[in-house]
Amino acid sequence: MLRTHTCGELRLSDASTTVTLSGWVQTIRDKGGVLWIDLRDRYGITQLILEEGVTAADLFATARTLGREFVLQATGQVVERKSKNPNIPTGDVEVRVSALTVLNPAKLPPFLIEDETDGGDDLRMKYRYLDLRRNPVRRNLELRHRMAQQTRLYMDGQQFIEVETPVLIKSTPEGARDFVVPSRMNPGEFYALPQSPQTFKQLLMVSGFDRYYQIVKCFRDEDLRADRQPEFTQIDCEMSFVEQEDILQMFEGLVRHLFKAVKGIDLASVPRMTYADAMRLYGSDKPDTRFGMEFAELKAVHQSGTFDTVDLTSGKGFGVFDSAEIVVGINAPGCASYTRKQLDELTEWIKRPQIGAKGLIYVRYNEDGSLKSSVDKFYTESELKAWAERFGAKPGDLMLIISGDAAKARKQLNELRLEMGTRLGLRDPNVFSTLWVLDFPLLEYGEEEERWFAMHHPFTSPKPEDIPLLETDPGAVRANAYDLVINGTEVGGGSIRIFNRDLQARMFSLLGFSDEEAKAQFGFLMDAFEFGAPPHGGIAFGFDRLCSLFGGADSIRDFIAFPKNNSGRDVMIDSPSTIADKQLDELKIRTVV
Numbered sequence: 067m068l069r070t071h072t073c074g075e076l077r078l079s080d081a082s083t084t085v086t087l088s089g090w091v092q093t094i095r096d097k098g099g100v101l102w103i104d105l106r107d108r109y110g111i112t113q114l115i116l117e118e119g120v121t122a123a124d125l126f127a128t129a130r131t132l133g134r135e136f137v138l139q140a141t142g143q144v145v146e147r148k149s150k151n152p153n154i155p156t157g158d159v160e161v162r163v164s165a166l167t168v169l170n171p172a173k174l175p176p177f178l179i180e181d182e183t184d185g186g187d188d189l190r191m192k193y194r195y196l197d198l199r200r201n202p203v204r205r206n207l208e209l210r211h212r213m214a215q216q217t218r219l220y221m222d223g224q225q226f227i228e229v230e231t232p233v234l235i236k237s238t239p240e241g242a243r244d245f246v247v248p249s250r251m252n253p254g255e256f257y258a259l260p261q262s263p264q265t266f267k268q269l270l271m272v273s274g275f276d277r278y279y280q281i282v283k284c285f286r287d288e289d290l291r292a293d294r295q296p297e298f299t300q301i302d303c304e305m306s307f308v309e310q311e312d313i314l315q316m317f318e319g320l321v322r323h324l325f326k327a328v329k330g331i332d333l334a335s336v337p338r339m340t341y342a343d344a345m346r347l348y349g350s351d352k353p354d355t356r357f358g359m360e361f362a363e364l365k366a367v368h369q370s371g372t373f374d375t376v377d378l379t380s381g382k383g384f385g386v387f388d389s390a391e392i393v394v395g396i397n398a399p400g401c402a403s404y405t406r407k408q409l410d411e412l413t414e415w416i417k418r419p420q421i422g423a424k425g426l427i428y429v430r431y432n433e434d435g436s437l438k439s440s441v442d443k444f445y446t447e448s449e450l451k452a453w454a455e456r457f458g459a460k461p462g463d464l465m466l467i468i469s470g471d472a473a474k475a476r477k478q479l480n481e482l483r484l485e486m487g488t489r490l491g492l493r494d495p496n497v498f499s500t501l502w503v504l505d506f507p508l509l510e511y512g513e514e515e516e517r518w519f520a521m522h523h524p525f526t527s528p529k530p531e532d533i534p535l536l537e538t539d540p541g542a543v544r545a546n547a548y549d550l551v552i553n554g555t556e557v558g559g560g561s562i563r564i565f566n567r568d569l570q571a572r573m574f575s576l577l578g579f580s581d582e583e584a585k586a587q588f589g590f591l592m593d594a595f596e597f598g599a600p601p602h603g604g605i606a607f608g609f610d611r612l613c614s615l616f617g618g619a620d621s622i623r624d625f626i627a628f629p630k631n632n633s634g635r636d637v638m639i640d641s642p643s644t645i646a647d648k649q650l651d652e653l654k655i656r657t658v659v
């Protein structure tokens with residue numbers, strides 16, 4: 067070995083032993099007669115010292131020629147430092163160098179290899195191998211490693227077995243486009259890369275594997291929204307002989323295990339909310355529950371008996387509210403002191419095209435108990451008081467209200483709620499709030515395509531009690547489908563599956579597949595259902611996202627060793643790239659003119 071110790075290992079108790087270290091030059095401080103070198107590896111930093119008159123002259127001269135990021139091997143005696151550095155574990159000692167080998171010189175790196183770097187995103191991605199030398203990025207990958215290890219530990223302890231499924235397959239519908247790979251041996255034919263191992267894990271249940279998991283790459287050719295990767299990693303899981311409750315318990319267990327083992331956090335049990343409630347209270351199926359600020363409705367019609375139909379706004383001459391399907395708002399605690407300027411700025415913010423609200427109405431609940439609103443012309447103070455009651459507002463609070471089409475208004479208010487949460491400092495990345503969202507609708511209607519789409523995927527089972535609605539009111543059918551949400555991010559989702567050929571065929575036909583199409587694409591799965599398929603269900607977690615959440619970061623990119631940029635490019639290896647005509651010919655996919 068080219069070293070006896072790592073650069074993070076030496077302590078005062080090692081003083082006077084002779085050691086050999088290998089690593090990279092972090093910094094060199096040349097104080098004339100004394101030279102200090104910080105030598106770095108992934109374990110830490112150890113200070114080397116060379117002194118004129120003490121260190122051999124040629125050695126001292128060589129040391130002076132070194133630069134940042136040179137790879138060195140240094141041998142010497144461990145000595146106690148005169149001025150100690152309490153900030154690093156090796157800070158009590160230094161190594162008095164008696165022999166030095168330059169294992170490899172280095173060009174000056176294009177950005178600083180420091181915790182705070184001067185390198186922009188593009189540069190860091192082009193030289194990702196240098197970026198990975200930086201502590202914050204390295205720590206992220208170490209976190210990822212621990213997450214994977216602990217996942218395997220938990221799953222193994224629960225009798226799950228890890229099975230690899232193929233990567234060259236055919237389309238698995240998860241709602242994105244497929245990446246395809248041409249087959250040279252079958253000219254004109256293509257494999258698709260898995261959007262998930264969905265069909266294979268279901269087949270494994272038919273095979274009797276009973277509890278399967280896999281930490282697995284998936285591929286989705288989507289228009290890249292911020293912070294999506296065309297290839298990403300899932301913790302993919304499936305179980306047989308289970309109901310929804312069993313899955314929720316099992317994977318709540320996984321999440322709690324990860325929080326405990328990786329972050330030392332004892333997570334309270336994960337609360338549950340129906341999709342309908344999440345939409346009504348937060349305008350989102352992945353609400354950030356680190357803070358309250360739930361929606362209050364001043365005008366809304368509810369068909370089902372569970373929620374109140376209400377109207378506290380109509381007939382007072384305010385046309386905007388009169389013609390609105392819904393009037394809904396949030397109460398921002400302690401914000402009554404917002405100035406006119408701040409309110410105007412908030413109004414502009416919500417009117418931006420990305421959000422698209424037509425306007426913002428406010429009601430200030432002043433400390434003295436009086437109420438002042440931007441619609442004073444139409445509503446009396448006692449009417450505003452009734453609103454305030456509905457909002458649960460107190461003196462000092464500010465009510466922010468929008469109106470319009472119900473679905474749009476809820477979506478816009480969701481954005482406003484998150485923005486206010488951020489402004490009020492209620493979204494601390496080191497506070498974790500988890501939530502199961504349950505009872506998703508089975509289907510959603512695509513207005514453009516004029517057909518139904520599976521909200522989760524076509525293998526998801528309707529709730530047995532809702533099956534009769536499949537023919538009469540498909541939009542009202544609820545699924546045994548669930549999402550795990552942490553801090554407003556969907557980190558996992560799954561469902562109880564269909565395991566009956568006829569129901570699966572009905573589902574495909576509802577989704578607009580002809581019998582032939584369904585058979586051609588998924589005949590293998592429907593056939594399997596006729597050979598003793600057990601009841602089964604599962605879930606998949608977005609592993610990159612889970613890691614970034616645990617790391618308290620917004621971006622998943624820094625938790626992936628070699629990520630792609632926002633245009634789906636790997637700028638380091640310059641991929642995707644063109645291929646040679648010869649390859650195209652072999653693949654028979656070149657248009658010959």
Ligand code: ASP
Binds near residue numbers: 240262263
């Ligand atoms: N295959 C699903 C997904 O990728 C997860 C599941 O239903 O288990 O979202």
